[in-house]
Amino acid sequence: DVKVTQSSRYLVKRTGEKVFLECVQDMDHENMFWYRQDPGLGLRLIYFSYDVKMKEKGDIPEGYSVSREKKERFSLILESASTNQTSMYLCASSSGYNEQFFGPGTRLTVL
Amino acid sequence: QKEVEQNSGPLSVPEGAIASLNCTYSDRGSQSFFWYRQYSGKSPELIMSIYSNGDKEDGRFTAQLNKASQYVSLLIRDSQPSDSATYLCAVIGWMDSSYKLIFGSGTRLLVRP
Numbered sequence: 001d002v003k004v005t006q007s008s009r010y011l012v013k014r015t016g017e018k019v020f021l022e023c024v025q026d027m028d029h030e031n032m033f034w035y036r037q038d039p040g041l042g043l044r045l046i047y048f049s050y051d052v053k054m055k056e057k058g059d060i061p062e063g064y065s066v067s068r069e070k071k072e073r074f075s076l077i078l079e080s081a082s083t084n085q086t087s088m089y090l091c092a093s094s095s096g097y098n099e100q101f102f103g104p105g106t107r108l109t110v111l
Numbered sequence: 112q113k114e115v116e117q118n119s120g121p122l123s124v125p126e127g128a129i130a131s132l133n134c135t136y137s138d139r140g141s142q143s144f145f146w147y148r149q150y151s152g153k154s155p156e157l158i159m160s161i162y163s164n165g166d167k168e169d170g171r172f173t174a175q176l177n178k179a180s181q182y183v184s185l186l187i188r189d190s191q192p193s194d195s196a197t198y199l200c201a202v203i204g205w206m207d208s209s210y211k212l213i214f215g216s217g218t219r220l221l222v223r224p
Contacts (some may be wrong), residue, residue, distance in 0.1 A: 010145070041216075042156075042215070042216035042217060043214045045211075066131070090154055090155075094212070096112060097203050097210045097212075098143065098203075099143075099145050099160055099201075099210055099212070100157075100188050100201075101157065102154040102155050102156070103154060104153070104154050105154045106166065107152075
């Protein structure tokens, strides 16, 4: 079974803090994705990566950056957290143009 | 026009009934279609994939694909209260100069005991 893990299930941070969300997958997938999900807005793609050290902007990259130094790990960084970044963050991975497998999610609250 | 459209619901059905969830998509060249189930507060879980026209059955779930009509559906037979969740349709489609997995906004299903 594909396993995607995320570093925290719940996280509370203060405005202005730098926040790191980590995602690790164990299926040697080349593609990894970060989404946020808010009530009524569905899944929105923040960033994705098709290979190590590669990154592509998704639909809402502003205020975020990513890092992919190893194939299995994809990190999402909030450079200076703001209250409007309070959300559920979901990491996913896939192989080729195929279905994505999701991690359990991190519910981030920015105070 | 949204690339993948779903009725947001809620779709309410009694326990034991057939729940029918529908999805339309805009990219006529799409070849791969998926259904995810998402319980409240949890992450999406893949439950069905379909690639060819027709029906694909897996237990109580049947996915139906009609590429000519650009329509994919999910039937849940003998619905149970534990099926109450949001169901996301996802399609591999061409967007922004590359193939991407495009999600609908989901249909919320409520199964009444």
